[in-house]
Amino acid sequence: MSIHVPARERAIGRVQGAIATLTDQWLDFFQQLGASYGTWYAVTFAAATFTGNGSMTWTVASADQVTLAYTKMGQRVELAFTIRTATVGGTPNTSLQIALPAGITAGRAVTVPCRVNDNGTLGPGWAKVAAGGTVLSILKENESNWTAATDTNGVEGVIAFEMQGVG
16 A cells, blocks of 8 residues: 655655755855854953053953853854953053954954943943954944943943955
8 A cells, every 4th residue: 555645745845855955065064164053162261362452451350251252154253242340450542352262353344333331331332343353342432431440341242244364
């Protein structure tokens, strides 16, 4: 005895099989690039990752680094950051800086909104990478100087940008 499968159901099965094959091929492609699709990599804490521009210092303790992680898909990089209760010292200036992880260099200039905490005052800010740059710069919305203060400064956001030298 044979089971009759209508032509419509057979066609649906073939389409589902083709989609599964394409999905597997797509994931294989990303793995060959050295990245798992959608995998986030946590950045190990290192105090030298965090600096200020000019003569300003930004002191971030291990516990202040709530999130610093990235993912890569081809030339696209996403970097997520949450830094809390950090210290700004030296001569106040406009930009807190985070070194891009894993030797990444930005391929294009990108600016996105982010959230900042300047000495306990929450507000909007800007997260920027420059073309050819190796740091993420974080500025207050009005691009004024940060306030020198102990354990009261923070930043958080996500930025996506093109990575240089891939493709």
